[in-house]
Amino acid sequence: xxxxxxxxxxxxxxxxxxxxxxxxxxxxxxxxxxxxxxxxxxxxxxxxxxxxxxxxxxxxxxxxxxxxxxxxxxxxxxxxxxxxxxxxxxxxxxxxxxxxxx
Amino acid sequence: xxxxxxxxxxxxxxxxxxxxxxxxxxxxxxxxxxxxxxxxxxxxxxxxxxxxxxxxxxxxxxxxxxxxxxxxxxxxxxxxxxxxxxxxxxxxxxxxxxxxxxxxxxxxxxxxxxxxxxxxxxxxxxxxxxxxxxxxxxxxxxxxxxxxxxxxxxxxxxxxxxxxxxxxxxxxxxxxxxxxxxxxxxxxxxxxxxxxxxxxxxxxxxxxxxxxxxxxxxxxxxxxxxxxxxxxxxxxxxxxxxxxxxxxxxxxxxxxxxxxxxxxxxxxxxxxxxxxxxxxxxxxxxxxxxxxxxxxxxxxxxxxxxxxxxxxxxxxxxxxxxxxxxxxxxxxxxxxxxxxxxxxxxxxxxxxxxxxxxxxxxxxxxxxxxxxxxxxxxxxxxxxxxxxxxxxxxxxxxxxxxxxxxxxxxxxxxxxxxxxxxxxxxxxxxxxxxxxxxxxxxxxxxxxxxxxxxxxxxxxxxxxxxxxxxxxxx
Numbered sequence: 001x002x003x004x005x006x007x008x009x010x011x012x013x014x015x016x017x018x019x020x021x022x023x024x025x026x027x028x029x030x031x032x033x034x035x036x037x038x039x040x041x042x043x044x045x046x047x048x049x050x051x052x053x054x055x056x057x058x059x060x061x062x063x064x065x066x067x068x069x070x071x072x073x074x075x076x077x078x079x080x081x082x083x084x085x086x087x088x089x090x091x092x093x094x095x096x097x098x099x100x101x102x
Numbered sequence: 103x104x105x106x107x108x109x110x111x112x113x114x115x116x117x118x119x120x121x122x123x124x125x126x127x128x129x130x131x132x133x134x135x136x137x138x139x140x141x142x143x144x145x146x147x148x149x150x151x152x153x154x155x156x157x158x159x160x161x162x163x164x165x166x167x168x169x170x171x172x173x174x175x176x177x178x179x180x181x182x183x184x185x186x187x188x189x190x191x192x193x194x195x196x197x198x199x200x201x202x203x204x205x206x207x208x209x210x211x212x213x214x215x216x217x218x219x220x221x222x223x224x225x226x227x228x229x230x231x232x233x234x235x236x237x238x239x240x241x242x243x244x245x246x247x248x249x250x251x252x253x254x255x256x257x258x259x260x261x262x263x264x265x266x267x268x269x270x271x272x273x274x275x276x277x278x279x280x281x282x283x284x285x286x287x288x289x290x291x292x293x294x295x296x297x298x299x300x301x302x303x304x305x306x307x308x309x310x311x312x313x314x315x316x317x318x319x320x321x322x323x324x325x326x327x328x329x330x331x332x333x334x335x336x337x338x339x340x341x342x343x344x345x346x347x348x349x350x351x352x353x354x355x356x357x358x359x360x361x362x363x364x365x366x367x368x369x370x371x372x373x374x375x376x377x378x379x380x381x382x383x384x385x386x387x388x389x390x391x392x393x394x395x396x397x398x399x400x401x402x403x404x405x406x407x408x409x410x411x412x413x414x415x416x417x418x419x420x421x422x423x424x425x426x427x428x429x430x431x432x433x434x435x436x437x438x439x440x441x442x443x444x445x446x447x448x449x450x451x452x453x454x455x456x457x458x459x460x461x462x463x464x465x466x467x468x469x470x471x472x473x474x475x476x477x478x479x480x481x482x483x484x485x486x487x488x489x490x491x492x493x494x495x496x497x498x499x500x501x502x503x504x505x506x507x508x509x510x511x512x513x514x515x516x517x518x519x520x521x522x523x524x525x526x527x528x529x530x531x532x533x534x535x536x537x538x539x540x541x542x543x544x545x546x547x548x549x550x551x552x553x554x555x556x557x558x559x560x561x562x563x564x565x566x567x568x569x570x571x572x573x574x575x576x
């Protein structure tokens with residue numbers, strides 16, 4: 001890794017933290033649970049890492065457990081992503097449905 | 103022009119933008135469903151881009167494991183999300199959150215074990231240090247998030263079942279436990295340092311995993327059920343941080359961006375909740391609150407029966423219902439709604455006063471009442487409902503205690519300064535509660551003993567059902 005790559009990564013890291021702080025400042029209480037759930041689904045982005053880790057061919061001399069650990073990560077991350085967005089959607093539909101149906 | 107494979111990283115940029123817009127839109131009621139859709143689309147883009155740029159090896163791993171993992175995880179996740187009762191959502195968010203943390207930690211484990219066993223530990227000083235420190239931190243935060251979330255989930259449920267026997271989730275945390283947590287943390291940092299000195303030794307990594315799992319449990323163990331919203335929100339933030347560290351391991355920007363953004367956003371939400379309880383995050387996490395020396399209740403109050411309450415409620419013109427954690431436990435939101443319907447049929451105006459920290463998740467009451475088809479417009483936030491409490495005939499408090507305790511206004515004791523719903527300003531206060539016992543803060547509630555207060559002692563669902571039948575008999 002080049003030093004410049006690391007510095008770029010740290011820059012992105014720091015800026016994204018500031019962005020996160022600014023993004024949600026005022027949120028009505030109704031949305032707290034859906035927001036938490038939606039943010040949680042986004043943190044399932046680790047699914048990308050899990051995909052890479054699952055694709056380590058063991059017969060080209062790789063350590064076999066690595067791929068299985070990646071597979072376990074992939075299953076858990078997918079549950080987090082799919083389940084997270086689905087349940088957030090359910091909650092939001094319910095709130096929206098209540099608003100329309102007045 | 104021949105494009106290098108890095109061109110795919112543009113896809114990650116698109117995914118990141120979708121996440122940013124999604125998170126932003128999730129914060130406003132009108133745009134929230136779009137926000138969720140943006141987030142999901144971002145995830146789809148990220149997955150497609152990742153799979154598209156892969157070189158599949160000769161082995162079965164990529165070609166079999168990837169579709170298998172995506173399909174299995176997708177089916178399990180979707181089924182859980184569709185099947186879950188709305189009352190069980192807080193537990194499930196905690197569980198998903200734990201899975202997210204575990205996934206990040208497992209990716210770190212996969213990477214480190216692969217490099218150690220293949221003999222491909224980076225030789226370049228910088229690459230090696232970045233990878234190993236990121237692996238250590240991702241392992242620490244990820245496993246901690248998993249065990250902490252699982253314990254938080256059990257605490258939200260109130261207990262767990264082993265061989266058909268029900269155990270209450272323990273809450274235990276003497277002062278010295280904080281030092282133990284400190285020692286564990288120092289131990290983990292020490293192990294990360296040693297793994298840098300001796301990179302080929304797997305034992306250090308396993309040591310970090312074990313200590314982090316224990317640390318996660320110790321972290322949540324002393325925190326009581328009522329503080330679980332804060333803890334789940336904080337764990338949500340941590341699972342984002344774990345994803346960001348994993349991004350450093352595999353040098354992937356979309357993980358760093360999405361992970362650290364969720365980490366920061368989760369922290370903001372945690373703070374909003376702490377403020378509503380007039381507590382500092384530090385106190386929630388490191389000071390045993392209430393739990394230990396609760397005031398013993400010496401005063402008594404004669405309970406009322408549902409018939410009396412029904413008579414009082416007959417012909418009133420304004421009623422405010424104040425739900426609390428008790429409504430979630432007894433799951434009586436449907437009965438509460440039915441009671442409100444009867445009042446409305448008699449020409450009474452019914453509103454719901456929602457305290458920001460009522461229940462065990464932010465917005466918990468809103469979700470429960472939405473499930474019972476209560477119109478959104480009737481859920482009034484604390485500050486707005488308080489200005490109306492003076493003209494309210496009956497305040498019906500269902501399973502809430504600390505959030506309506508007038509002592510919070512007096513400026514003494516653990517509740518001092520916490521904003522409350524002014525239930526005591528209503529002409530008559532009806533409280534549905536199992537006993538006179540103190541609430542989470544361990545403070546006796548003067549409101550119970552006032553003359554205008556009628557106590558309905560019993561389980562929320564049972565008392566509301568009886569109240570409804572009494573109303574119908576009038």
